[in-house]
Amino acid sequence: MEVKIEKGPGAAAAKVTLQAGEVLTAESGAMIAMSDDLSVETTTHKKNSRGIMKAIKRAISGESFFMNHFTAGPQGGTVYLGSTLPGDMFTYELNGDKLIVQAGSYVGSAHDVNVEFNWQGFKSLFSGESAFWLGVSGKGTVILNSFGAIYSVEVDGDYIVDTGHIVAFQETLNFSIGTAGSSWINSYFGGEGLICRFRGKGTVWCQSHNDNAFGSALTPSLKTR
Amino acid sequence: MENTFEHYIEGRPDFALLTVKIPSGQTLKVEASAMATMDTNLKMKTKMKGGFGRLFTGESIFINDFTAENGAAEIKIAPSAPGDLIHYPLNGSETLYLQSSAFVASAPSVTVNSKWQGFKGFFSGAGLFLAQCTGSGDLWFNSFGGVIEIDVKDSYVVDTGNIVAFTGNLSYTVTRFGGYKSLFFSGEGLVCRFQGEGKVWIQTRKIGPLTSWAHPFRPEGKN
Amino acid sequence: MEINLTGKPAFTYVNVDLQPGETIIAEADAMASMAAGISILAKTNGGIIAGLVKKFVGGESFFVNHFTNNSNKVQRLVLTQPTPGDMKVMELNDQSYCLQGGSYIACTSGIKLGVKWAGFASLIGGEGLFKLQASGTGQLIFGAYGALIEKDVDGEYIVDTSHLVGYEPHMKLKTQLSGGIFSSFFGGEGLVTRVEGKGKIIIQSRSVSGLTAWLNRYF
Numbered sequence: 089m090e091v092k093i094e095k096g097p098g099a100a101a102a103k104v105t106l107q108a109g110e111v112l113t114a115e116s117g118a119m120i121a122m123s124d125d126l127s128v129e130t131t132t133h134k135k136n137s138r139g140i141m142k143a144i145k146r147a148i149s150g151e152s153f154f155m156n157h158f159t160a161g162p163q164g165g166t167v168y169l170g171s172t173l174p175g176d177m178f179t180y181e182l183n184g185d186k187l188i189v190q191a192g193s194y195v196g197s198a199h200d201v202n203v204e205f206n207w208q209g210f211k212s213l214f215s216g217e218s219a220f221w222l223g224v225s226g227k228g229t230v231i232l233n234s235f236g237a238i239y240s241v242e243v244d245g246d247y248i249v250d251t252g253h254i255v256a257f258q259e260t261l262n263f264s265i266g267t268a269g270s271s272w273i274n275s276y277f278g279g280e281g282l283i284c285r286f287r288g289k290g291t292v293w294c295q296s297h298n299d300n301a302f303g304s305a306l307t308p309s310l311k312t313r
Numbered sequence: 314m315e316n317t318f319e320h321y322i323e324g325r326p327d328f329a330l331l332t333v334k335i336p337s338g339q340t341l342k343v344e345a346s347a348m349a350t351m352d353t354n355l356k357m358k359t360k361m362k363g364g365f366g367r368l369f370t371g372e373s374i375f376i377n378d379f380t381a382e383n384g385a386a387e388i389k390i391a392p393s394a395p396g397d398l399i400h401y402p403l404n405g406s407e408t409l410y411l412q413s414s415a416f417v418a419s420a421p422s423v424t425v426n427s428k429w430q431g432f433k434g435f436f437s438g439a440g441l442f443l444a445q446c447t448g449s450g451d452l453w454f455n456s457f458g459g460v461i462e463i464d465v466k467d468s469y470v471v472d473t474g475n476i477v478a479f480t481g482n483l484s485y486t487v488t489r490f491g492g493y494k495s496l497f498f499s500g501e502g503l504v505c506r507f508q509g510e511g512k513v514w515i516q517t518r519k520i521g522p523l524t525s526w527a528h529p530f531r532p533e534g535k536n
Numbered sequence: 537m538e539i540n541l542t543g544k545p546a547f548t549y550v551n552v553d554l555q556p557g558e559t560i561i562a563e564a565d566a567m568a569s570m571a572a573g574i575s576i577l578a579k580t581n582g583g584i585i586a587g588l589v590k591k592f593v594g595g596e597s598f599f600v601n602h603f604t605n606n607s608n609k610v611q612r613l614v615l616t617q618p619t620p621g622d623m624k625v626m627e628l629n630d631q632s633y634c635l636q637g638g639s640y641i642a643c644t645s646g647i648k649l650g651v652k653w654a655g656f657a658s659l660i661g662g663e664g665l666f667k668l669q670a671s672g673t674g675q676l677i678f679g680a681y682g683a684l685i686e687k688d689v690d691g692e693y694i695v696d697t698s699h700l701v702g703y704e705p706h707m708k709l710k711t712q713l714s715g716g717i718f719s720s721f722f723g724g725e726g727l728v729t730r731v732e733g734k735g736k737i738i739i740q741s742r743s744v745s746g747l748t749a750w751l752n753r754y755f
Contacts, residue, residue: 094459094461094517095326095458095459095461095517097543097546097547098326098327098395098459098545098546098547098620099326099327099395099396099397099458099459099517099518099546100459100517101458101459101461101517117522119472120471120472120475120515120517120519121463121469121470121471121472121475121515122470123469123470124467124468124469124470124506168461168515168517170458170475170517170518170519171518172518172519172522172523172525172526173523173526174327174395174458174518174546174547174620175547176547236543236547236549236616236620237542237543237546237547237549239542239543239549239614241569245572246572247569247571247572248569248570248571248572249568249569250567250568250569253568253569253616285572292569294568294569294614295568296543296547296548296549296568296614296616297547297549297568297616297617297618297619297620298568298616298618299526301565301618302618302619302620303526303527303529303530304530304618305618305619305638305744306527306530306744306747306748306751307530307531307532308532309744309745309748309749310527310530310531310532310748310751310752310755311531311748311752311755312531312532312533313528313531313532313533313755323683323685323741324545324682324683324685324741326546327545327546327620327683328545328546328621328622328681328682328683328740328741328742329741330682330683330685330741346746346749348696349695349696349699349739349741350687350693350694350695350696350699350739351694352693352694353692353693353694353730355694389685389739389741391682391696391699391741391742391743391746393742393746393747393749393750394747394750395546395620395682395742395747414750520751520754521754523751524751524754524755527751528755531755
């Protein structure tokens with residue numbers, strides 16, 4: 089499976105080229121266009137799997153209930169995948185490692201990649217971003233999107249990221265969610281939301297913009313509901 | 314009547330802005346509310362164009378005429394949606410179908426007709442209402458997101474919400490994506506199958522999911 | 537201090553490299569991520585009264601954050617803005633520049649932010665009575681929704697009000713109808729701003745109100 093990201097960093101779409109018989113798993117609603125001879129199956133998780141519990145967990149996590157599996161015909165095929173908000177996309181080759189991904193950033197993956205709900209318990213309740221995390225592991229390509237440009241930081245020690253700006257990070261990193269500044273007064277009035285302090289060794293992928301901040305900027309002129 | 318205009322596009326591919334130089338005495342047709350800046354000697358007149366069909370497209374029913382008086386004038390045109398802008402000069406013998414909200418501007422010699430899509434259009438959510446453009450002259454249209462040009466040779470499938478424009482020699486049918494289960498759960502809704510040889514312009518974003526995303530940010534109405 | 541804009545033009549963000557002891561002042565909520573050796577201190581934006589006025593008319597937050605590098609190595613701070621779009625770094629040399637509310641992102645400590653009376657016409661135009669004026673010596677970082685385009689005006693020029701980002705303080709702004717009465721209100725252009733004088737203005741190629749008007753049709 090070959091993935092090419094086009095029109096980044098503002099309006100990225102992923103062009104996935106499949107070999108004959110290859111399967112691409114993608115979030116429901118992500119397909120923009122595809123060549124005609126692909127067959128599509130909508131299921132809860134892995135093709136042919138019966139995982140209703142997994143689907144429910146995924147619905148809670150903010151990812152759509154269902155996933156689409158695109159199987160290429162004998163001539164191979166192409167699928168274009170997009171995302172709801174403008175932004176960038178990137179691919180990561182999993183090789184037995186695991187990434188923790190912000191729900192909403194998952195676009196698609198090769199069929200052998202495991203996508204699991206990863207409950208962070210108490211901590212994520214404070215995130216304010218209603219951010220739930222997915223774990224992606226196994227072997228193969230995973231396609232992620234961001235609201236904004238993506239930049240990666242190689243952490244070796246400590247690093248601080250506003251929680252609305254985290255796209256994904258390697259499982260090897262420890263993290264704690266807290267308030268910015270030296271006192272809670274500072275962060276409440278200073279306007280910084282909750283921040284995440286990463287510690288250890290690993291990569292964090294950040295997005296330059298925060299979709300909640302953008303939505304709030306639109307609120308004054310949106311039609312009332 | 315002027316068919317072609319001197320112009321340039323900047324801010325591509327995400328926030329494309331079109332600048333057109335209108336010679337003295339000439340007129341340019343511009344989508345209502347798309348004007349960003351203009352020289353003071355441009356006079357604006359509003360007319361109803363395209364008929365009542367446009368009332369239902371969610372599109373404003375007005376196209377404005379901007380005429381340069383006593384000298385040439387420059388106008389900068391900004392579409393509402395973030396995305397790219399394409400310039401397509403029609404050669405008089407071809408037809409271009411545009412998704413209704415994609416029209417930005419055209420020479421007065423281009424005829425823009427809203428074409429009723431009938432039953433099919435209702436379910437797409439994106440409102441697959443098409444405008445039919447014919448005539449000869451400059452035409453500019455915008456995309457929501459990036460725009461990808463596809464050369465169709467046999468057949469190609471596109472989510473209806475992602476269609477920007479396509480050449481008139483293609484035939485198309487609107488169908489469900491996958492089986493019944495897929496209609497409601499796949500999130501894809503309807504797709505359009507193009508057949509023949511021609512060009513389709515697709516955009517990398519859809520309006521439907523964006524409005525769902527924006528909905529929670531709407532202020533509460535007062536009771 | 538080194539300021540680098542990147543991610544242009546759709547999702548511009550700023551990499552600020554602070555030397556030990558250096559400080560940059562930024563709009564509350566502008567921080568995307570930063571090295572752990574930088575501290576944040578919230579301060580009022582030019583005093584309580586000015587801060588309150590700015591919040592209610594200028595659209596800027598009541599507070600700004602002072603980011604200081606307390607370590608002994610260079611540390612990087614990443615700043616951003618709420619909307620996608622372009623940004624610009626303007627060098628002011630004992631000069632002033634006026635900005636539309638909401639476009640201010642950050643500045644070095646030699647620049648002071650104040651409010652400037654924009655006239656009643658501005659209120660009718662929907663933009664509020666005051667504009668933000670940045671004065672002093674240093675770097676000013678501001679942004680917009682869309683691409684930023686500079687235009688040299690000599691005489692007069694018409695700008696759709698929601699597309700105007702910045703202008704030189706000596707230029708005059710007047711609100712007027714875009715066409716005749718019928719054309720203005722049904723043509724969708726409504727009221728526009730007429731800029732008079734000689735100077736540089738900055739416009740954005742999209743507007744938040746244009747985006748929400750487009751979205752509102754689908755609700």
